[in-house]
Amino acid sequence: MCEHTKQATTSSSNNFLENSFSRRSFFRGMAAVTGTVVWASAGAPGAGAQEDSGSGTGGFKVGRGLADMTGEPWGAGMFGYAVDEQKTVGIQRRQYARAFIFVDANREDSRFVHVTCDVGLMFQSIHLEVLRRLKDKYGDLYTQENVVLAATHTHVAPGGTSQHLMVDITHGGFRPKTFEATVEGIVTAVERAHEDIQPSDVTVAESAVADAGVNRSKTSWDRNPEEDKKALPNGVDTRSVTLHVSRGGKQVGLINWYSLHPTSFGAEYKHIAGDNKGYAAWATEEAHGVVHRHPEDAPFVAAFANMCPGDITPNMGLTPNSGPGADERESAKILGERMMKATDDLGKDWSAGGIDGRFRWVDCPKLVASPRFTPDKKEHKLGPAILGAAFAGSSQEDGGGVPLLGFNEGERGGNPWVRDLNKFLAPQEVKDIHGPKECLLPMGYIDGMIQQVHPFTIHRLGTFVLVTLGFEPTITSGLRIKRTVAAALEVSENTIVVQGYTNAYGHYITTPEEYEAQNYEGGATIFGQYQLPAFQDVFDELARALKEGKPVEVGEPAGDLTGLIPKVPGSDNWMDAPPAGKKFGEVLEAPTEVKSGSNARVVFVGANPNNDMRHGEGYVTIEDLNGEVVGDDSSENTLITFENSFGQTRTTIDWNTQDVPPGQYTVRLKGDWKAFLGKLTPFEGTAELQIT
Template sequence: MYTAGWSKQQIQLTPQGYAMHGYGQWHHRATGVQLPLYCRALYLEDQRGQTLIFCCLDLGYVTHAMRSGICARLTDLLGARFCEQQLVLTCTHTHSGPGGCSHEALYNLVTPGFVPAHVDAIVNATTAAVTEAWQTAQATDISVAEASFSPQTPVAWNRSVEAYNQNPEVTQRNARNSHLALDRTMPVIALRRQGRTEALLSLFGVHATCVGNRRHRYDGDNKGYAAAEAEARLRRDGAHQPVAIFAQGTAGDVSPHYHGPGAARRRRRLRGEAEYTYARQNGSYQSDLAFQALHRQHRGINGSGIQSLLSYVDFTNRQADARFADGEQMACTSEPCHGVSFFAGTPIDGPGMPAVLARGARWLARRLRKQRLQGASATTAERAYYQRLYQAQGPKDILLEGGRKQILGMPLQRLKLPDFADPVVAELKRQARAGAIEQSALVPTVLPLQIVTLGQLALVCCPGEFTTVAGQRLRETVAQELAGTGVEQVLLCTYCNDYMGYVTTREEYQLQHYEGGHTVFGQWTLAAFQTEFSRLARELRKPAAERNHDRKTRPPLPPAAELALRSNLAPPA
């Protein structure tokens, strides 16, 4: 038996014309609200007094700025009852939520800049939800079940099926069967009192991109509508203050839009208010499946109660274990780099730069690589640096180097692209010239890794977006390490605790689709995650007093003066 409580609180945001996070488009600005955004929180406590706080926010990303603010507030409110390693902070990944919430510079450019009021609203809603969940906690039965979408349910498609097919363990799928190239199962954790479900946590991976970048209202997208519908249904069934969390699994290569012959034409027909209707329908499919799972035989969660480990790891130079890297003995990550395919976007969910510009950028990137690796004028140190960088990044046509802050080899403040070519480029150049990003990171590089066990369940909490097979491999890695500990099922939750981009398999990465171009630490990124999570899982096997993992490392804070130059910038009229 566990003690549990739950709550949801609206994130009080006033649309003021700031760009929303997700599509990276200058024009994608919030001027209204379609579906309010919420923080939904669960508070769990076992018989030994060990706790777990699970929060899911209707946002596009979780950032360290959010997490650190929430941890500070909860420490003040809960005192010794709160331990940050027991907090899981995740999001639905709606692309119709606020931007400007990161201390790092890159993903805030379109906002423009850092908006402290947005982070304050998120911190306020989250701490209020956690506090109420804690205060209302009572004896609760917790169980888990799962159900699968039938092939006929039009809920999700793999948007990079060609890359998916590169993986040796998959069944090959053609463009007409991209809906089968993903994990169609949905685990559901149910919280019950007196035999009645009062709250639930669903994990199913699909992008929250039903609503496109031409809409201008905050909206929870498919996950938000799924939660609203499920809560209404639980209320009709007698639940008093139900909370339904629809969090993400392996969504990296999974779209809510049809991918197959005629996909672009079909997407063009979905416009205006119809996009919100489409999001509501997609959410309804998810809500319906969650209730199918609730009506199946559940396995009660018992066992050894709650355990959790959290460790931050610098991913800019990690050496992966050869067993996760095809036997490669020097499989290393590098400083973050974004490829041309990242800036080109995805054809259906979120197109980026025009194809003609992408072709030109690829040519320039390859020419620059050749010059750097063969250039006789370079110093020995310079050649060694670029050899390591390009070995890690593999076939990626690098457009943006996050470590040295260069675009196609040019320092940001000296870019030759004219400001009128793209407003995001103009804003990047403006901030660079103002000295706003000299010492500040463009993207997070010190990343949170977390494993939580709840009875016989283990939950692997990952930052960023994992593709279907990348997530499958990581689950298998952790399951192997925890074999014999009483853990019977390993689940994966993504978009947890921070956001740094994508994680593909090495095989998928070679094709450099959007997901590979946004796997910023290079072709061995997944192998590095497997290595680090494997180490963390081994520590979890030990008695608590004997565990030896890094508890101190945290992301560096940006210089206050630089953050001030990027904060509270006025949105364009």
């Protein structure tokens, strides 16, 4: 193990105190994008500064909305790593939903809604409930055919929000409060975007991100044809695409797409955080004057969405927590800033052509891959979902899973005993469909365990094309989907973005060649070795229908199981009680003086934070003598930790005072305590600190 890796893997959630965010240095770096920006208006060629063209000369109206969607900060199983011990204990940064509504300026009913969410995965349960609530308020204006909800895929967010047991079982069951927080946050962001709709200019730029991710399954990627490998040198897709929104020549929002796993924070981290993409969004918004305690007033919305990062890890040393920073928090910051830097190019106008799209529910096990897209030019069936032993081994470059079970990825020797068992027990039809997969978990044969009917969409905004699906494609899988759609639409490949983690979740997509290696991604490609070619057939058909202006048969989901999955035992707080002789909000520990640059720690008598997630305002503020807030729940220099035992809660606020000028400051905690099976009562506590 290299020395850098040794240092990184011993980091803890509090090591951020040694690598604090410097607000002054960050704003200096962002100076180029914080002011008024003008560029080419509709029809003007190229990027760069141009005369101010005024507002709304392009073909779109756009609305933007930002909303808090933070789930339960205490005791909730976290997404991604499937580690039972990884349950929330507090907040490093709140979760946000970032919504954009695009309206054809010539057709008010022609709309497209894009929401990027600081969550681990997006599920059909969330998608359908959001649609129900939007229909109640807006009728048929926003539907399954024009609303896409995307997860950034942070692995340090509360879970328990799926309607399928395979996912919820790793979080102990269904968590109604986190589900409600997620849905409510998304709907609120869309509502704010709807109220914000006005004439806007839209430009699109393509650039490259340097040193932000490496291929974690290079031996799998190496199996691909040279044509694919030449397009993705070193097994990384450095392509970054940014859609900018401006009004009157001033930049007011952006959506960026880049392929990178948000796994900078490892399976031991237990504070809610947005990881590298969450940092990039938050920091960009802060630089543009957003106060995250008041998302309803956000002057700028910055969404950092994912593309196809299935085999791309941020852990540059190919072991968990291995950089590029000294610890997890610094790594997320460094990678976030590298993604932010790629958004500087303001691009050119692509709005001509209006808005259109095609959507379909697809019963994936019934698909047959045509010879058009299979490497051997033969027809191949898909089948019910089966997860392989390599899936149970987890991505060993990012961590997680249950190492004690002894499952391995293919490049680490695989799982011979599972392979031998398959030889005797697996029917020939399963062997034909799943090929070299060491079949372990036949989830598709048990009703309600895993989603098998999935939404596939293509949307066109002017000449920009967004392809979305609820899977995690590897970069080469994404490349082939992009090429398929480009050929069907007869457009350039650089006009197309393929976005995973959208409206559903169906695990991974590998190329058939990558699948043969049976690393983690191949073991999690659930419908068979030729899943990607079958999906290419689906997107080819949708793209041709879009090009020719023909309708498609939409289909329907396979039923809604929301609320049927058992709730997590003990997920509802019965009551709160302060220690004997104490009251809620009372200070238990606080320093009298703190030397500037060191950590200030204050401990309060708190209450279970799940009583009220306090969307918007949050739990904590730190104020100077003038009442100006210099820190809150989402600040880079704060960390909130809850310790709850038998109804008693200690709330600890860690504040890194680097770059904080000397003076007197007030640390303020707000919360709500619960009487026995009764009402909530708000409380507040303050601690005065002297920074010297």
